[in-house]
Amino acid sequence: MKSGALTSVKLPADWSVETILPIEFQGREITLEAHAYQGETDAEQMVVLVHRDPDVANGSAAIPVVRIHSGCVTGDIFHSLRCDCYQQLQAALKAITEVPLGVIVYAPYHEGRGIGLFKKIQAYALQDQGLDTVEANIEVGAPIDSRDYSLAARVLQDLGMPEIKLLSNNPAKEQALKAHGIRVAERLPLVIKPNKFNKRYLETKRARMAHKL
Ligand SMILES: Nc1nc2c(ncn2[C@@H]2O[C@H](COP(=O)(O)OP(=O)(O)OP(=O)(O)O)[C@@H](O)[C@H]2O)c(=O)[nH]1
């Protein structure tokens, strides 16, 4: 295990394991590396999928295209139309498999922008009554966005990826990674066409959370 540049995150001795994960994607079988990481607490676990194109000479030296994806049970698993998470995840999978080196850092504990599944559904119920996504978080007594990117940054360092191309529309995510020592060479947009269920949510992200939509 390589030692990372960041020392702020206290990690257990055995904080990473690695295996191979074959997946079916768009009718094709793709074999990815799967790394699991364990943060300071049991709750902070993430899986990192790495795609390396075996046909590209020295592909591992390329600047990786990276998606840091916040867990969304309703979207990622059930393809909810209230958010854009599922489509973003699919677009990210496509993007990482089309480059010499591509990575998805999947953080289940970032569910609901860090407030967890129960409170997110509570916030949805308030949005049904007219609140927007920001107001609803405040109403349930939660921060608007409580995600912490220190572990993600530490993991990228461990993987030998101190410089990345970030798949995201969220400038705050880019800033947070930079603050934790990751160089973001480029931010690659991941814009999904709105539908009638997520139109207001996406509009609020643009207007109140500075997302580049
Ligand atoms: N609290 C809360 N969380 C939500 C809501 N809708 C989606 N989420 C969560 O928001 C997270 C995704 O964050 P987003 O703000 O959509 O996007 P982002 O990750 O900041 O930015 P991108 O990189 O551009 O996708 C997931 O964990 C979702 O579960 C909502 O209305 N309230």
Ligand SMILES: [Zn+2]
């Ligand atoms: Zn979602």
